[in-house]
Amino acid sequence: MKVAPISLGNARTVVDTARKVLQTEAKAIWDLAEILPPDFVPAVQMILSRRGRVIVSGIGKSGHIARKIAATLASTGTPAYFIHPSEASHGDLGMITSDDLCLLISNSGESAELRDLIYYCQRYSIPLIGISKRDGSTLMRAADLRLTLPDAPEACPIGVAPTTSTTMALALGDALAACLMSARQFEKTDFGVFHPGGRLGAEMATVAQLMHTGDKVPLVEAETSMRETVLTITEKGFGIAGVVRGGALIGVITDGDLRRRIDDLFDHTAGDIASPAPITVAPGDLAAKALAILEHHAVSALIVVDGPHGPVGVLHMHDLLRGGIA
Structure with a gap:
């Protein structure tokens, strides 16, 4: 017709x-x-x-x-x-x-x-x-x-x-x-439970659902030599290492920190090089919040800290991309 x-x-x-x-x-x-x-x-x-x-x-x-x-x-x-x-x-x-x-x-x-x-x-x-x-x-x-x-x-x-x-x-x-x-x-988190697929599920995903845990988390003690710290950063592949003392996170070292201190880098320990007051997220935070933090501070990875339990994971921008967040 x-x-x-x-x-x-x-x-x-x-x-x-x-x-x-x-x-x-x-x-x-x-x-x-x-x-x-x-x-x-x-x-x-x-x-x-x-x-x-x-x-x-x-x-x-x-x-x-x-x-x-x-x-x-x-x-x-x-x-x-x-x-x-x-x-x-x-x-x-x-x-x-x-x-x-x-x-x-x-x-x-x-x-x-x-x-x-x-x-x-x-x-x-x-x-x-x-x-x-x-x-x-x-x-x-x-x-x-x-x-x-x-x-x-x-x-x-x-x-x-x-x-x-x-x-x-x-x-x-x-x-x-x-x-x-x-x-x-x-609440929104309850809504996310019933909408695990598609864009809604991605928006309701938490850091805990996307982060890497266990041996994959790049952590070094404050007294660790920088030579060994660089190896850890390279081996884990997140471009970051969390520096701990007594189980608590006291700082982070990024690829940028390594480049800025390249002249005398291996004369120091991880604690000397680490940037204090590290930017972190909690496991229960929404992944969308983690994305906003990454973008605001122009970094590619965050250490995940669970209050008194210290660092429990690491979250990279690529994890957010795979999860459909970014």
């Missing part, structure tokens, strides 16, 4: 339509925020009180929203998963336990595919939270808690395709997840 280029007049129509959709949906979200369902706080409390998982379900476009809400909950500290209502009617109801809670989404509240899930919740006393625009619907009458959406018009040109309704349901799911995160005191 050939499609004619959009004319200037038609382009204005496209822009006007897009703006109308966004404005309609934005107003609906604003109205939802202004008249947040009375059962919203009890819903958060109910989810927090359950030992099991949040089972999220819906059919059609509501099913897609349900999948996203389940994924958001699961990745932010609230165990959750999506069950397709048709599959539930053919055996997947067995996945739901008495410790769980069901969150069912239906704009009309009359989706026939949800009826077996509703009946199952009632039969086995499984708490049910409903999200729908119709408070008197089958779903909402059966629900223990009702998250009723404002009766806002759909934003599509014919007023039928699920647009505003799905946007509101999705936003309400995000609000639930955010409130649960706050109540559970869910």
Whole structure:
């Protein structure tokens, strides 16, 4: 099928339509925020009180929203998963336990595919939270808690395709997840546990996950000759050596220090050459913080120090590159 280029007049129509959709949906979200369902706080409390998982379900476009809400909950500290209502009617109801809670989404509240899930919740006393625009619907009458959406018009040109309704349901799911995160005191480091892959996982990586430990750490005693220190720096390959006394880090020696003292280098010990007050990081620091330190001080490696335990590792810029941090 050939499609004619959009004319200037038609382009204005496209822009006007897009703006109308966004404005309609934005107003609906604003109205939802202004008249947040009375059962919203009890819903958060109910989810927090359950030992099991949040089972999220819906059919059609509501099913897609349900999948996203389940994924958001699961990745932010609230165990959750999506069950397709048709599959539930053919055996997947067995996945739901008495410790769980069901969150069912239906704009009309009359989706026939949800009826077996509703009946199952009632039969086995499984708490049910409903999200729908119709408070008197089958779903909402059966629900223990009702998250009723404002009766806002759909934003599509014919007023039928699920647009505003799905946007509101999705936003309400995000609000639930955010409130649960706050109540559970869910932190960035917790988020990193559930996102080990991709850019998110890289940003949440800690120094401990990337550093070199054990015999790989270039450490020398303060009394070590510089000849032996140079061999250690060369052998370990990080361009740096930590200088210790009594197990504590008292300084570092870099390739730059060697070049600056080359004339009388071998007449001294490591303690004589070491730069005092070394720049370090802790194992629990985010790798992104280590990157910022490396860049700020224009160095390529850092000794990792664990408080009273002294130096426990070494981190090089190349480790950050491999980890996708830099």
